[in-house]
Amino acid sequence: xxxxxxxxxxxxxxxxxxxxxxxxxxxxxxxxxxxxxxxxxxxxxxxxxxxxxxxxxxxxxxxxxxxxxxxxxxxxxxxxxxxxxxx
Numbered sequence: 001x002x003x004x005x006x007x008x009x010x011x012x013x014x015x016x017x018x019x020x021x022x023x024x025x026x027x028x029x030x031x032x033x034x035x036x037x038x039x040x041x042x043x044x045x046x047x048x049x050x051x052x053x054x055x056x057x058x059x060x061x062x063x064x065x066x067x068x069x070x071x072x073x074x075x076x077x078x079x080x081x082x083x084x085x086x087x
Contacts, residue, residue: 004074011036011056016065020058033059036069 013034021032038052050070057066 006075007071009071011069013067017067020061020064024058035059038071
């Protein structure tokens with residue numbers, strides 16, 4: 001898969017998340033912080049569907065507005081961690 005990034009993500013953010021980020025204010029570096037959480041896409045039925053799906057929200061805002069995110073693994077790896085632990 002030469003020429004493709006190892007991971008590719010798509011993020012959809014509603015205006016409510018941007019408003020909450022503005023209310024929270026910038027961090028110490030002058031940036032607005034969002035967090036994204038990804039889970040294995042257990043409903044994946046084709047290779048074109050994302051390997052992981054999840055949500056995006058303002059960092060530190062627990063019950064706030066949420067956006068959606070998807071991530072594709074182009075590295076040929078599985079979406080489930082390998083069990084290489086020898087112990």
